[in-house]
Amino acid sequence: xxxxxxxxxxxxxxxxxxxxxxxxxxxxxxxxxxxxxxxxxxxxxxxxxxxxxxxxxxxxxxxxxxxxxxxxxxxxxxxxxxxxxxxxxxxxxxxxxxxxx
Numbered sequence: 001x002x003x004x005x006x007x008x009x010x011x012x013x014x015x016x017x018x019x020x021x022x023x024x025x026x027x028x029x030x031x032x033x034x035x036x037x038x039x040x041x042x043x044x045x046x047x048x049x050x051x052x053x054x055x056x057x058x059x060x061x062x063x064x065x066x067x068x069x070x071x072x073x074x075x076x077x078x079x080x081x082x083x084x085x086x087x088x089x090x091x092x093x094x095x096x097x098x099x100x101x
Contacts (some may be wrong), residue, residue: 014098015025018088023059023099025079026067035075050074055101059087061094076101 030051039048053072058065066089072078077101079085089097 010096011098014088014090014096015100018098019091020086020088020101021059021061023057023085023087025081025083026058027030028056028072028078028081030078034074038075046058053078055079055099056083057087057097057099059089059097061089064094065073066097068095070097070099070101072101 032051032055034052035046035049036051037048038050042048052074055070055072057068057070058067060066064065068087085099085101087097087099089095
């Protein structure tokens with residue numbers, strides 16, 4: 001796992017200036033240990049709770065398949081497994097990537 005990808009370091013630069021390619025979501029794992037409350041007053045422990053996710057994507061660059069784990073915000077709609085996503089990567093280091101989700 002590339003920590004740079006997971007933490008989103010350089011994400012905006014890749015989204016704005018990276019090369020786009022088609023990718024596929026391999027897995028989506030919600031991080032239930034990191035609960036984000038969206039309501040100030042709740043009726044139960046999970047009332048208004050959202051969770052971030054780690055999304056694993058696969059994409060190909062020059063006949064090489066890359067797999068990356070990307071952080072998805074708790075407020076974002078997480079993609080579904082098997083869905084197509086656009087992945088933006090650094091042409092000089094294709095293992096560094098980002099996606100909009």
